[in-house]
Amino acid sequence: DGTRYTSPVATFSTLTLVPRLASPPEVKCARHDRLLLRWAGPASQAEEVLAYRVRYFDCEPRWPVRNEIEVKLASRLLKRSEQMTQFLSGIVAMRSVPPANGGCGSNAEPNESEPEDAEGAEVHFWLLGLVPARMYYVQVAAITAGGAGQWSPKSSPLYTWRVAPALRAPHQVFHTHASIAVGIASEPLAPGTNGQDEEVEAFEVVFQLVRDGVQIRKSVSREDAAELAAQLARKFENEQSLSDKRMASFMVAVGSLTPSTTYLCTARAITHAGVGEFSPSSAMDTLAVPPEVSDLSVRRTWHDSVELSWRIVDRCASSTLVHTYLGEGAVSEMEARRLRGFRICIADKGSGNFREVIGVRACRCSDVGERLCFTLQELTPCSNYQVKIAAVSMGQGEGEWSEVVDIHTEALAPPLSTPVVDVVTRNWAVLTWPTPEELTDASVLGYAIVISKGRGRRSSDIFECSLEDKVEGLARLADRNRVCAWCESTETMLSIGQLEPDISYVVQVAARTPRGTGVYSSCHVHTQPCAPEMAPQAAPCLVRSFHNKLLLVCEGPVPDWREEDGNDVIGYRARYYECGSGGRMFAAPRIEADVDYTVVHDGKAIQFSLTGLASEKEYIVQLAALTQ
Numbered sequence: 370d371g372t373r374y375t376s377p378v379a380t381f382s383t384l385t386l387v388p389r390l391a392s393p394p395e396v397k398c399a400r401h402d403r404l405l406l407r408w409a410g411p412a413s414q415a416e417e418v419l420a421y422r423v424r425y426f427d428c429e430p431r432w433p434v435r436n437e438i439e440v441k442l443a444s445r446l447l448k449r450s451e452q453m454t455q456f457l458s459g460i461v462a463m464r465s466v467p468p469a470n471g472g473c474g475s476n477a478e479p480n481e482s483e484p485e486d487a488e489g490a491e492v493h494f495w496l497l498g499l500v501p502a503r504m505y506y507v508q509v510a511a512i513t514a515g516g517a518g519q520w521s522p523k524s525s526p527l528y529t530w531r532v533a534p535a536l537r538a539p540h541q542v543f544h545t546h547a548s549i550a551v552g553i554a555s556e557p558l559a560p561g562t563n564g565q566d567e568e569v570e571a572f573e574v575v576f577q578l579v580r581d582g583v584q585i586r587k588s589v590s591r592e593d594a595a596e597l598a599a600q601l602a603r604k605f606e607n608e609q610s611l612s613d614k615r616m617a618s619f620m621v622a623v624g625s626l627t628p629s630t631t632y633l634c635t636a637r638a639i640t641h642a643g644v645g646e647f648s649p650s651s652a653m654d655t656l657a658v659p660p661e662v663s664d665l666s667v668r669r670t671w672h673d674s675v676e677l678s679w680r681i682v683d684r685c686a687s688s689t690l691v692h693t694y695l696g697e698g699a700v701s702e703m704e705a706r707r708l709r710g711f712r713i714c715i716a717d718k719g720s721g722n723f724r725e726v727i728g729v730r731a732c733r734c735s736d737v738g739e740r741l742c743f744t745l746q747e748l749t750p751c752s753n754y755q756v757k758i759a760a761v762s763m764g765q766g767e768g769e770w771s772e773v774v775d776i777h778t779e780a781l782a783p784p785l786s787t788p789v790v791d792v793v794t795r796n797w798a799v800l801t802w803p804t805p806e807e808l809t810d811a812s813v814l815g816y817a818i819v820i821s822k823g824r825g826r827r828s829s830d831i832f833e834c835s836l837e838d839k840v841e842g843l844a845r846l847a848d849r850n851r852v853c854a855w856c857e858s859t860e861t862m863l864s865i866g867q868l869e870p871d872i873s874y875v876v877q878v879a880a881r882t883p884r885g886t887g888v889y890s891s892c893h894v895h896t897q898p899c900a901p902e903m904a905p906q907a908a909p910c911l912v913r914s915f916h917n918k919l920l921l922v923c924e925g926p927v928p929d930w931r932e933e934d935g936n937d938v939i940g941y942r943a944r945y946y947e948c949g950s951g952g953r954m955f956a957a958p959r960i961e962a963d964v965d966y967t968v969v970h971d972g973k974a975i976q977f978s979l980t981g982l983a984s985e986k987e988y989i990v991q992l993a994a995l996t997q
Contacts, residue, residue: 389521441462501643676744791862
């Protein structure tokens with residue numbers, strides 16, 4: 370009927386010229402020079418995508434370097450094997466259906482099944498020609514017949530592998546004087562590098578001398594290093610003394626090293642891709658050829674010898690372990706370490722001038738438990754020394770010196786304290802000192818006495834006396850014997866007779882033992898005058914005078930004798946001479962004569978007479994006591 374109707378309005382939108390990628394690319398698998406990238410294909414117009422443009426940034430330089438490549442999708446006209454060959458060569462990209470768990474595991478290839486619908490499928494591509502151990506950012510963009518689309522968001526940092534896995538600092542497991550067994554272990558693998566340690570083909574170990582930088586290199590295949598570690602681990606189980614050792618998955622034995630030397634050791638892994646970086650270095654040292662002397666001590670001392678004791682500490686690995694990692698070369702190496710003897714050096718304490726005094730064969734040392742003992746002889750009594758010992762083995766090279774030990778040899782006899790004068794008379798003296806402590810196996814037999822007259826000691830008398838008991842000593846004391854010594858309680862008494870009056874003596878005393886005479890100790894002894902002095906300021910007084918005789922009285926002598934000995938005065942002697950009137954002096958002969966005397970005033974005064982004098986003369990008179 371000609372009526373026109375209008376349909377409802379419908380809204381249509383045209384598709385984009387090129388589909389946009391919503392998610393950034395990710396890494397599915399990495400190697401040292403390539404990355405297996407994957408990204409989600411476009412949700413629509415996937416069939417229109419002919420290729421992809423990949424842009425990646427190398428972030429290692431100061432200014433990131435941008436690279437772009439165009440990658441075509443694998444043609445369905447080619448065989449699957451041809452597609453895979455181009456895919457692995459980094460020529461084409463391939464679509465695949467994402468796995469159910471969303472992961473890639475260790476598979477570096479896309480699924481074999483080609484997706485029926487390209488929409489929502491993942492795209493995989495091997496990005497080749499990268500630098501090892503670098504960080505990259507990647508973006509992708511789809512390409513259709515209409516041109517190239519927008520770039521996807523930038524990926525998170527993507528890393529390539531190292532050429533070879535990083536190693537920890539090698540550690541020393543076993544060592545001898547010429548070889549070291551080194552343990553090697555990898556650093557924990559970074560995320561995304563699982564399996565890289567399995568690509569290691571060999572290890573290179575470098576020993577560098579600390580003092581001059583000379584290097585020793587050794588390369589060992591992975592299989593040999595693993596086998597050696599397994600063999601040593603089996604031997605290690607039976608070595609309880611090595612329980613503190615740290616075993617490793619790989620071990621390398623390096624020989625022909627210098628004894629007693631410190632090395633810096635480093636290692637690196639080798640793969641098909643190249644040689645990795647060196648690990649951090651660690652210090653390792655070889656032993657001296659002879660074993661170590663430890664815990665040196667003095668077991669016993671005498672006056673001329675000392676018994677030394679020490680332990681032998683061999684920090685070398687056992688012969689079983691050495692044979693395991695050195696093989697046939699272990700025989701000569703262990704023979705070189707066989708103990709032959711010892712070197713002993715001695716020096717006066719404080720001087721530091723050590724001199725080698727003796728070389729001792731090992732067979733001459735006595736065994737006391739786990740220690741060795743040797744007696745060092747011909748030493749000086751009562752001296753201080755320092756001693757050190759080094760072992761000597763069958764091989765060349767010097768052993769390390771032990772710690773220095775101080776030695777003090779005993780005296781020939783015990784030292785004496787300074788004698789004290791206990792009694793002194795006109796011709797006799799008694800000295801005393803504390804009885805010394807006796808030395809082991811050296812009892813005091815007697816004493817050596819040197820008596821010197823006067824300070825100049827021009828004349829000396831030397832005596833030796835045996836040590837007597839108290840009864841005999843007291844008996845000889847009563848006889849005023851020349852020299853007599855005895856012990857009384859904790860004191861030693863020495864009686865010296867036949868001395869001269871009013872003389873200064875120097876008496877030196879030393880103990881005597883079966884070893885000999887000890888060190889002298891001295892004191893001064895001054896004997897009393899030959900007779901006691903008369904009372905001072907008491908001159909003879911006249912009692913009565915006659916024409917040829919004088920009767921005088923004088924105060925008696927001052928007592929200087931011991932109470933138990935009594936008065937030893939046996940008489941008196943007068944000295945008189947004539948003088949002028951008023952006591953004037955002139956040259957007149959002096960006359961001395963023994964006088965008859967009488968003790969008066971209760972023994973306090975002496976009355977005596979002088980006869981044969983001239984009449985009417987004046988005299989000066991002096992009186993002196995007489996003893997034996």
